[in-house]
Amino acid sequence: MQMNAFIDAHTGEVIDQFNGIHTLSQASGPGGNAKVARTWNAQLDVEPSGTLFKMDTARLRTTNMRNGTSGQGTIVTGPLNPIGDAAINDAHGFSEAVANMLSGWQGENSINGAGFKLISRVHYSSNYENAFWDGTQMMYGDGASTFYPLSGSADVAGHEINHGYTTFHSNLTYSGQSGGLNESFSDIAGEVTEAYIANRAPDMLVGRDIFRSATGALRYMCNPPQDGRSIDNLANYRTGLDVHYSSGISNKAFCRTVARFATGSATGAPTRAATQRASRAWYVANKQIWTASTTFTQAARACTTPPSRSVSPRPSWRPSRRRGRTSA
Structure with a gap:
């Protein structure tokens, strides 16, 4: 097993670690924003094509909407190192992190339990201050006065992708x-x-x-x-x-x-x-x-009172009665 890590450039904190043995090539590039800096150092799983790559693997696909709102966008391609678009790198890298969390912590093969391919559409619309799950894929705006690019946060990526988990399982009505x-x-x-x-x-x-x-x-x-x-x-x-x-x-x-x-x-x-x-x-x-x-x-x-023996002991909570999108 070959373990790798990437480090926050400002604090030295270990942001992620993973088994570096992959069947596909890896690429690297910057991520984050002016508030949170990160480097995706040899961590982006991509499909190789000579000295180039495309962000389209068995598990993940990331496309550039180029500020459009319709169509599928363009699958991201280019030289392996470095990939210079932080918003795209974050969307692709965090999608992989969510897939790994589902596998490693929840025992799930993607959001449907059967290897559903996680598709991210980045640079959606112009100055779009939101991200959303449209029923089949993620859409990430670039932000404007309130937000940096919406793909730049692990919890936002996890939020949107897991709307898909809900869709495939309980399918909770959105009202x-x-x-x-x-x-x-x-x-x-x-x-x-x-x-x-x-x-x-x-x-x-x-x-x-x-x-x-x-x-x-x-x-x-x-x-x-x-x-x-x-x-x-x-x-x-x-x-x-x-x-x-x-x-x-x-x-x-x-x-x-x-x-x-x-x-x-x-x-x-x-x-x-x-x-x-x-x-x-x-x-x-x-x-x-x-x-x-x-x-x-x-x-x-x-x-x-969960039915699965994998959850033990029971958490103790109930909705208190004291008085007092699918999008991010």
Whole structure:
């Protein structure tokens, strides 16, 4: 086994490590943005063609939309080292990281369990401040005044790709409580991806790395109301609430479950190992128990009484009744 790693150029932190023995060639290039620097050093799995490559392998395909909104985009090709487009490198590299997390931590062969090819469309539209799963693939905008390129965050990539996991399994309806649960599962999967690739506990701040501001995040999983719109308990749920804001109920439950697994206290600090352990309950529930119309209460019961013996012991959470897209 040949193990490799890549390092954050600013902090020296090990961002990812992996088995370097591959059947396909690898390429390298820059990633990240002005806020988060990274180098994909011999880590991008590509299809070789002499001294050139194309980002189209058995598991992954990445295309350049060139600011268009229709069509399939152009499969990225060029010289092996370096690949100079950070947004494209991040989309391709993080897609591979998600596939590896699903295999290594969840025992899944891609999002459908049967090797579904992960397709990323990068440079979608002009100044587009979002990313989304369209039912078959990921679309990443370049951002503008609020965001850096949306492909530049492991948790955003994990979020969007795992909407596909939900599509292939519970197929949670994207409205009402099931819609909030759908969004929450993707938020959770994003943080699990972050923990997997960064080799540390996740920050539980969805999309922090793509915010141009120093402190912004799309959602605050351990304190959902911090954004001024999200809720963190079932008593505050109202029909018609945006699914991104109702996701806070399950997000906080996951955060507390990770903390309890890590420290024995629901308010303790998360760890990478506890994140992996807690994630199994949500993945198993999504695959084996949840249905299109699952509510928060039903989801809690599923996560606390999972049918799979691979999740043990049980996490202890339920949607609190105290008062107080599919896109990122």
